[in-house]
Amino acid sequence: MPRTATDAAALSGAQRELERQLEERLAVIQELAPFALPSVDPVAYQTAATHRTAVEQITAALNRIAQGTYGLCSGCGRQITPARLEVLPHAATCIECQSHAETA
């Protein structure tokens, strides 16, 4: 499916934002690494775990950009709204599927 110029611009914008977030998260994980053990600093451990989960989600989103499936819901296959992607660039599901997942 051909993309319009607007789509391409939005996509590269999302990619830049995701790459920036990825770098930030990796830096925090690296910083926390020496203390991020449950027996040393449980809070740092939790924080590092949260960042690692985010890194996985961001990496998956970057892979979707590479594969041309970015912005499509992994649940129902429909387009995720641009407003949602702006707030949550690594979103893998639309709001409907997300709320189903949360209530399930």
Ligand SMILES: [Zn+2]
């Ligand atoms: Zn969906």
